[in-house]
Each structure stands twice: as structure tokens, then as C-alpha cells.
Amino acid sequence: MNELYPIFLKVAQLNSLIVGGGNVGLEKLSFLLKSSPNAKVTLVAREISEDIKAIAARQPNLELVEEIYQPHFLEGRHMVIGATDDPAVNKQIYSDAKSRNLLVNIADTPELCDFYLGGIVTKGNVKIAISTNGKSPTTAKRLRQFLEEVIPEDINEMVENINQYRDTLKGDFEYKVEALNKLTKELLVKS
Structure with missing residues (x-):
């Protein structure tokens, strides 16, 4: 049974930490920035790949720190992704993050994850x-x-039109929900 609770985080308003500067760190960073290009991210690793450095050159909200992981890097963070090739370091990241009540994801280790990407x-x-x-x-x-x-590629146009229509609706919350449900049901049937 899948008991995950889906949420969409405004990571441009949060401080995220990625630990790991190799291929897995690159994958996690790329995924995060693809979904949220303005995400505030610090990436810490003993060695940082040239691919990650190239991304950082184009990304003003990405800070690179070429040092070994230390718990103090968690200060002021909201979310942590461990992506090193050292299981002991990844377990330490998890333990340190949990002791600070931070959301943590350890790559390829579901039992050490509060969330999945x-x-x-x-x-x-x-x-x-x-x-x-x-x-x-x-x-x-x-x-x-x-x-x-x-x-469809034009789904964004539909969303914008529905948003404009929603702004014109008068009445209580229940009335607005009913009107929007009726409209979207008809739109999706016609598509």
C-alpha cells in the first residue's frame, strides 16, 4: 500500500542541501533544478564534477562547497539529499538530518528517506x-x-482560462467549487 502524502514544495523559498558531487549528486541536482529552476541549493562534496560546476556557473541560487560533509552544513536547511558513494556517510547524513527534524532523502536507499523524488x-x-x-x-x-x-500542449491555456473564470465567480466556497467542477467536467469530456 502506498501511504505517501504528495505535496509540492516551493523550494525557491526553502534552503536545500545536496551532499555528493558525482553522478548521483548531478542527477539529484538536475532533477531539482529542472522542476524548480530558482531552487536555493547548496551542494557539498569533497570533489565536485565538472558537469555540476558548469551548472553552477549558470545558476545564481546554487552554491558549491568543496569540502567533506560535516553536520554543520545542515544548519538553516529545510531539506537534505544525500547522494554520496559512501554508505557510511549517507547514514550519517540521515542520522544528523533526523536529529534536526529535517526532511531527508538518501539516494537509492528507501529506508533512509522521508520523501522520494x-x-x-x-x-x-x-x-x-x-x-x-x-x-x-x-x-x-x-x-x-x-x-x-x-x-495536450495547450493545457496551460485551459488552466489560465479557468483561473480567469474562477475570479469572476460570486458566491460562497461551495458554489464556486460546484461551478468549477461542472465546467472542468464538461471541458474534459469534450477534449
């Missing part, structure tokens, strides 16, 4: 997150590819 489909203001409860990232990837193909 699932598949994401983005078309304008529409964003869909896909999770397999950490069981099959490949399945999430295939579902993402499928949804990217079937969701």
Missing part, C-alpha cells in the same frame, strides 16, 4: 508527480513519458 510531468502551470513508493523508478519514468505524450 518521483517522475514529474510539467506542462505550463500543470505539474503531475508520479510515485511507485520507491519500488520502481523505471515505472515512474515510463508513466511520465506516457503522460507527456497524452496531455
Whole structure:
């Protein structure tokens, strides 16, 4: 049973830490920045790949720190991603983060994760997150590819139009929900 609670974090308003400067760190950083280009991220690693340095040159909200991980790097953070190739360091990151009540994800180690980085489909203001409860990232990837193909490119226009319509509605919350439900049901049937 998948008991995950899906949320969308405004990571541009949070301070995120990624520990790891190799391929896994690059993957996690790229995923985060693809979804939220203005995310505030500090990446800490003993060695940082040239690919990550190239991203940092274009990304003003990305700070690189070429040092070994120390617990003090968690100060002022909201979310931590451990992406090193050393299981002992990853376990230490998890332990340190949990002792500070921080959300933590240790790459490829579901039992050391408060959250997973699932598949994401983005078309304008529409964003869909896909999770397999950490069981099959490949399945999430295939579902993402499928949804990217079937969701129309002009869906953002529809969302904007519905938003404008919502602003014109008068009445209480229940009335507005009922009116919007009726409208969107008809729109989706016609599509």
C-alpha cells in the first residue's frame, strides 16, 4: 500500500542541501533544478564534477562547497539529499538530518528517506508527480513519458482560462467549487 502524502514544495523559498558531487549528486541536482529552476541549493562534496560546476556557473541560487560533509552544513536547511558513494556517510547524513527534524532523502536507499523524488510531468502551470513508493523508478519514468505524450500542449491555456473564470465567480466556497467542477467536467469530456 502506498501511504505517501504528495505535496509540492516551493523550494525557491526553502534552503536545500545536496551532499555528493558525482553522478548521483548531478542527477539529484538536475532533477531539482529542472522542476524548480530558482531552487536555493547548496551542494557539498569533497570533489565536485565538472558537469555540476558548469551548472553552477549558470545558476545564481546554487552554491558549491568543496569540502567533506560535516553536520554543520545542515544548519538553516529545510531539506537534505544525500547522494554520496559512501554508505557510511549517507547514514550519517540521515542520522544528523533526523536529529534536526529535517526532511531527508538518501539516494537509492528507501529506508533512509522521508520523501522520494518521483517522475514529474510539467506542462505550463500543470505539474503531475508520479510515485511507485520507491519500488520502481523505471515505472515512474515510463508513466511520465506516457503522460507527456497524452496531455495536450495547450493545457496551460485551459488552466489560465479557468483561473480567469474562477475570479469572476460570486458566491460562497461551495458554489464556486460546484461551478468549477461542472465546467472542468464538461471541458474534459469534450477534449
